[in-house]
Amino acid sequence: MRSHWSNCIANFDNEVDDFVADYFADPQRRVLLVAAAGFDPRSRRIAALLSGALGDRLSAVYIREERPRPSEALVRRGDENEAALQALTPNCRIVKVDVFADDGAPVGGTRVIAALVDYDVPEDVTDVVLDFSALSTGIGFPLAKILLEDCEAATGRAFHLMVVSNPETDDRISSVPSSRPSPVRGFAPLAGGDRKVAQIWIPQLAHGKMGTLAQIGVAVGECYKICPLLPFPASNPRRADDLLSEYQSALVDEWLVDPRDVVYASERNPLDCFRTLSLLKTRFDRTMQDSYEPRLVLSPVGSKVLAAGALLAAIEHEMAVHYLETEGYTFEDIAPERAAAPDQTVHLILSGPLYASYPAPHPTA
Template sequence: MAHDHWENCVAHFDAQVDVFADEYFGRAEVHCLLVAAAGFDPRSIGIATLLAGHLGNRLSGLFVREERGTPDASLVTAADKNAEQLRALVPGCEIATVEIFGNDNAPVAGARIASVIRDYNIAAETTDIVLDMTALSIGVVFPAARLLLDHCESSGIAFHIMIASNPELDDAISSEPADRPMAVRGFAGTDHSDAALEISRIWVPQLAKGRTAALTDIGRSIRDTYKICPVVPFPARDPRRADALIAEYGTQLIDEWQVDPRDLVYVSESNPLDCYRTLSTLTKRYADAVDQIFVPSIILSPVGSRVMAAGALMAAIEHNLPVQYIETVRYDFDPAKPAAAAAPDMRVHLLLSGPAYSELGAASALSDVEDAPRHLGDVAA
């Protein structure tokens, strides 16, 4: 299904999210399903708290608890506490356990979350589904997003993505990667095995603090790369964040990936639409440049900020791009001492599909993209 309206996608940021939630979810006819994480991340309850305050008993919940290996006891305690709070916020919610690895240690998160979603009974009165990407891993949230978007588009239900982003907190959570880079379930891209022309690959990894080992392994798994275009956050809340990442990845950028500085991709740390539009433009221009010479293949690897990952998700769905990643074996984080305690969360809301777009004429009348967030309040009125 075409998603032309994403060029003028309805979006809200920070204080605008509160206004939207009050005007839209506060209406008596709205019945919402929230799909989110029930893990150790302290941001896990943020979006649920916001929605529960406006929806009350009109909010149902499907919360995913990711299980991997033998986690630290403090993380299990934090996850138990968050699950308890989610049950209090959304009475009658379902908390589903999703095993990330199978008995042979192969990543199976995509298949498991697909099974959970297909088996979940979405109430007939549901008008909206919100996917909270804040604390779900890429191997879980990307397949979930595709399945939920397909369901909403076929059922006339509005599909939202919401995120409570905190880059400083992201930096405080370290992870140990597994040893099997692979495509995210549902994001293998186009099969070029029968292509008459040579395939020319561009790899677009998202740089994130502490993820050098993961991205190095992913990069080595992608053969015959024509060019590597790393994504870095700019503008960002910390103006030096991009510089710090370039310094951290210096060995990979210079010695292993041989990245030309002109090939760095800068996208906003707070606006997923900037990432979506940038990747969409890169995809279209590259296809035009190599038309009838090579078969273009752009491979994404979003491993850091969920805001930037949301933009990569939209681009991957719109252009059928492969997403290559590596699953996490374990996380290391001290919930009692969050490094980002003084940094507020940055909240994002995206409306990816639903009746609002037909009511707004697929947003075609919005000549200024930046006006879109200010106009959606009219839909809820």
């Protein structure tokens, strides 16, 4: 078990800039950045920050997620971001990943891992950074799991997770979901033991995702409980209330959610989400230990900060993750004067020499 995750090294907003400037100033540090090279306006932020501190000590692998029939505007944005990222990190590799197979099956997670399986991280790399900001769930979760395992197996190599999040920007990105809900690669439900399985589904409520979550819920199947996850506290103090209003019909008439089962986690701190989900699992394990095998199923579809917390919980506690891959996106441009809250930046160190005094992770974790 990773006992340090509940209170691991974390930095937020301006603290991230200060940490990068100080920690990566050491000329012995060599960094591999893994990030997205898509249309998302947050794609360049972390690369620019690291490039300014590291210069030619930074190398990168950029993932370009390819979906069927993208709009010309989004392709142009992606091309611009890709060119900017290559300028920031000349020592980089662009990996194009077809998210769907010919028959429409979501295979992005499998393909991104296959594309990187032959990529040998240089031995002099001291730190691996995963920029989770613009990666989809189907790509980002498998990448995080395999990169973390590789860093934990290496001697003296740290693994960092960084996120640039803005819920208002997320609201401007509309998605067209596919019709085939499925588990994320590497996060499929585990086989039950001798006891009967009791599923607890934890859908992350997000604006405009009712249809997506409805399809995922059907695929998840019969549940002992449904515990919706809401962002609170949030940059918009009314966000949780607005989501409860948006999902009222589903919560009351379809999912039959008991108000006591609603789960809240900070929109700003992924560790709060991780600790909340960990506590939830501990309580279900304790109360069901003589009768049922609890199976927690996560569906992170909104804020990347909350999704990062769900990622940690899914890895640490072997939780299942069900999602619905996106076939396409639309992005609403707004004038600069209409820009809402600034981006939030989060940085976590999940493994490495700084935790040498903690027990090593369990081999099956």
